[in-house]
Amino acid sequence: MGSLARYLVIRALAIIPTILILYTLVFIILRILPGDPILAVLGTKNIPPDQLENLRRMAGLDKPLYIQYFSYLFNFLRGDFGVTITFPSGVPISTYIAQRFPATLELAICGFIVSIVIGLGTGALAAVKKGTKIDGALKLYSILAYVTFIPLLGMVLQYIFGVYLKWLPIAQRIDPGLAPSSVTGLYVLDSLLTANWAALRSSVLHLILPSITLGIVLSGAYTRLLRNNMVEVLSSDFIRSYYSRGIRERKINWYALKNAFLPVVTYMGLQFAILLGGMVLTESTFSWPGMGTFIVERLDYRDYTSIQAAIIFFAFIVGLISLIVDAVYALLDPRIRY
């Protein structure tokens, strides 16, 4: 086995405890903390006892705790996330997640790309213009981006580009009736695969505002991180030797950017987790039919099993993302091997 492959296998095994801890944590919070989760979630005590018993059985709460813990985990790994217990009750939660997760993934990827592009651009500019007014303004930008409340920014963009200029749609993933036949569930990819140009145009247009909202808020951290890394790289010996050899400044800045980029990659995993939190607010603001709005909808119906499944699903995704980041890092930096 090659050293890179060995590294990835070891990292993949190391992710398992993280996922188990998160699963256990969510399990403790949802099952053990306040006594009866069904009562707590329903928020009322006027339920007939037999109906309550039925709900408890549907949620798997009638069994001893340790059996619940293992059977839920085992079922989860097989893709069985349980059934909804309130309206419409008895629907497998996996059907919802299969519908909703691709929407979240599509928006998350686009928002992520926007944040990287803005963050790296502004970060590199600030580093090259170190100590000038531009550097100061970009520093202020990075702080402001970080504290901007997503629904506020989203609504302002909706008003300007959707209502006032009428350029872009402000809600949903695609115009009604245009959804492409599902291959991956990612509308942009599906419409490309099925050569459905009307669907492609509509889904791209719908993606723009939520992606920019999410991207701006997340870009501030990259601006800061890349600027500081690049300032450090620009003052290192090998850069000075480039100057002494008469290499053009543009080219030197490009080399510095490449070297400053590596530490940013490790940060991306954490940033992606923050992005998933921001997704809930972005999806809510833009009525985006993803996992975030799914959680919010099921909260309204007080559907305990769906909320639990969605949150444990997020725990798995977070574990998976840190594995992907490790892999990307290992590919970029040949020093990282076992």
Added chain:
Amino acid sequence: MELSSSLFGKLLKRTRTAIPTGAMFNVGITIILAVLLMAVFAPLISPYDPTRATPDILKPPSSSHLMGTNQIGQDILSRVIYGSRIILMVVLSATIISMAVGIPLGIYSGFIGGRADRTLSMVMDSIYAFPSLILAIAIASVLGPSPLNTAISLAVVYIPTYYRMTRGQTLSLREQLFVEAARSMGAGKLYIMRKHILPNLLPTVLVVFTLSAADAIITEAGLSYLGLSVTPPTPDWGYDLRAGQGYFTTGYWWISFFPGLMITLLALGFALVGEAMGEKISIASK
């Protein structure tokens, strides 16, 4: 480390960075103090009863209603003033709980080490890696919507932040000469942790407090935006923003805009103070 005593004095002096640290600190602290005063004196300064519905619905900002009125005729300015109370109370009490749990655990982990440290670190790192808003939603959904439960959710979410910072600092402080000296004179572990480690953590705690408070404000607003904090007619920024969202795109922008602006402004205040103090500390430690 005389840093902790003269920290505020040093902060007010200007340094030659891209943005003067002093200016950042001053703007930030002004915002925080203004919101704090607003919360304390809300009954005195708010022009109307924030919960009273009137026939004056959807009025744009004017001299009688500086921020306009909402869909049931409540005065937005009064609601914004009163709304500062809940967010400050929730975020500050959550932060106190996070500190009270995270800092002692972090000192213990960093100073004693061993298996307990490894287990705790693994658990804390896992929580830290999880999206804070989603974790807070999970806790708040089980506890039920109320400001107290929001505070508890936020407290759990931010414990790892304090734990990780404290543990890291303790690891390096443990190797310092003054700790060695105390140990050689027969000081007990508990005594060293209390008298030598804890006081030296304070400057960093202050920075982490302001930065995580900025984060917690956004998370609190997010929870109440999603309907997991207050119930109407209690004035609350996140909830009010949500309540006016449907009207925003039809032109009644003021209902949501002002509460949203206040959320961002308050978070900005804490972030600016945190940034300024962080710069000072890293300069001082160089």
